[in-house]
Amino acid sequence: MxxxxxxxxxxxxxxxxxxxxxxxxxxGLPFIIAACGGTEAPAASPTSAPAPSTPAPSIRPPTAAPxxxxxxxxxxxxxxxxxxxxxxxxxxxxxxxxxxxxxxxxxxxxxxxxxxxxxxxxxxxxxxxxxxxxxxxxxxxxxxxxxxxxxxxxxxxxxxxxxxxxxxxxxxxxxxxxRSRNIMVNTTLVKPADYPASVFDLADPKWKGRIAITRLTDGTPVWLASLILLKGEEATTAFLTTLFKINGMKALNGGSNVADAVAQGEFAAGFVNHYYYVPKKRAGAPVDLIYPDEATGGIGTLVIPxxxxxxxxxxxxxxxxxxxxxxxxxxxxxxxxxxxxxxxxxxxxxxxxxxxxGVRTIDKIRRPAAFDIDKLLAARDRAIELYTPLFT
Structure with a gap:
């Protein structure tokens, strides 16, 4: 052969x-993102994080089995x-x-x-x-x-x-x-009743010092761009400033490091692409995968093709x-x-x-509506420019 x-x-x-x-x-080869410099966003209080206000995305119906x-x-x-x-x-x-x-x-x-x-x-x-x-x-x-x-x-x-x-x-x-963009939680540190239903829930003070995220790789820039398009630049900046400056969110090098840290209990929750969760769950780690923002008015879970x-x-x-x-x-x-x-x-x-x-097929994921690709590209470049200081 x-x-x-x-x-x-x-x-x-x-x-x-x-x-x-x-x-x-x-x-592994992560998303290739050229990081640019930027100015630091002003600090905000936890209450300045945006509350979901966009129309709820619909779940696409399944099609006949191929x-x-x-x-x-x-x-x-x-x-x-x-x-x-x-x-x-x-x-x-x-x-x-x-x-x-x-x-x-x-x-x-x-x-x-x-x-x-x-x-x-x-x-x-x-x-x-x-x-x-x-x-x-x-x-x-x-x-x-x-x-x-x-x-x-x-x-x-x-x-x-x-x-x-x-x-x-x-x-x-x-x-x-x-690849879906999820929240991975450590089940030893977080009870099901306390699972975040939305990414914006992590702006609550109870998550202070308990959250990790990848640096501007592994789909993070595209996710930030989607937040800008869905919530606006001002609300996204306020949300990220709260996470980093008030709640002390840590940016780690790569999704595998975030998944390791959550699985080992160094952090209670982390933003990851779902495939970093898969080997941890298979190995018996105390972790769960959350598909955020599925309630009415939520922005849905981003899927990166x-x-x-x-x-x-x-x-x-x-x-x-x-x-x-x-x-x-x-x-x-x-x-x-x-x-x-x-x-x-x-x-x-x-x-x-x-x-x-805990991993879903595409027809079971509530997703945002399709983005205009030119606007998404511009928002991704803008996100890198604005938020590089927060992530470094």
Whole structure:
């Protein structure tokens, strides 16, 4: 069976053996966020934290269960090679690539790098790019490539099943799997009756010295941007100032450190992407996962998609489209769920043994309405500018 060798920038992607790949694994790749300087926000009292006032998001109804396997074009139609530029951690991408190779016989090569780094490379390469597929952990980068006209719209019965907020209007990029932004609590330190129902509950003085959050990585900037769009900049600044300046919230390096600290009882609660909770819960740690702001008037739980797109200049367009359909199928989603407990964005695909107690499928998560991508990008940049002093 063919395997692949992820290559680091610069250089061309090269296929190699599975053994060679395993010898070269590196650590996880967070969202690539360029932190900018800013001025410190003025202090506020606990009562200055915003109370939820936006209309309650609706729960999307589930769709019919997808078929167990997805057909791909015949071998006569498919090209024999596929080149992927991927910002997903190499060890997490490998099982998906191997499954696709086994199903199709196509030789897959992967070039790994940061999401923004690969986006810039694709822009520099233009029509001469060797890439067929751009697989990114930051969908904003996929949108930026779409706006430059570098992605090829693609729609199928499988992409049609992805909720509208997780794909480009023209089908140029499509969400594959998702990460929800949750509150993780230590059940030894927090009784169920005291669980925070909203992120804004953590502005209460009873949480002083008991909260942790990741620095401006792991989806934190996108989450902050969503708060700005949903609650306004003034209310978001007041809320964060209360958390940091009055309640002493600590910013740690990475979601795994936040999950470790909560599981070990160093903090009672922490803001994390759900997949950091999964291994702790499986290992028997005293932790629970909260989906905040689901009550009437709440802002809902943010879900961040990992996305896939075919390049307009793809040398192998047929196999690129086949790969997109494959990763959206239950068969193709299984390797991704196995690795980190992430969930498919197509409703109706069960988690099976891949999740952990308390993790929901996409159709069971009450989410905000879709954001205008340009406004979200501007709000993310503004959040980094404003809140870097608080997070450092």
């Amino acid at each position: 063919n395997a692949f060798m992820p290559s680091r920038l610069p250089g061309r992607p090269t296929p190699a053996s599975r053994r060679a790949f395993l010898g070269g694994l590196v650590g 078929s167990a396997a997805t057909p791909v074009p015949s071998a006569a139609i498919l090209e024999k090679e596929l080149v992927i530029y991927s910002s997903r951690k190499e060890s997490l991408m490998e099982p998906t690539v191997e499954a696709f190779q086994k199903k199709t016989g196509v030789k897959v090569s992967v070039k790994s790098g940061g999401s923004a780094e690969l986006r810039l490379l694709i822009g520099q390469e233009g029509g001469a790019s060797k890439a067929d597929i751009y697989y990114t952990t930051d969908y904003v980068d996929a949108e930026l490539l779409r706006q430059k006209g570098l992605l090829a719209p693609f729609q199928s019965s499988l992409t049609d099943g992805v909720p509208a907020e997780f794909k480009a209007p023209d089908g140029a990029w499509t969400g594959v799997i998702g 990992l996305t896939v797109a075919a390049l307009k200049s793809a040398p192998h367009p047929n196999v690129a489209r086949a790969f997109i359909d494959f990763v959206l199928s239950p068969e193709g989603a299984a390797p991704m769920m196995t690795q980190e407990g992430e969930f498919p964005l197509r409703p109706g695909i069960p988690l099976g043994d891949h999740g952990a107690d």
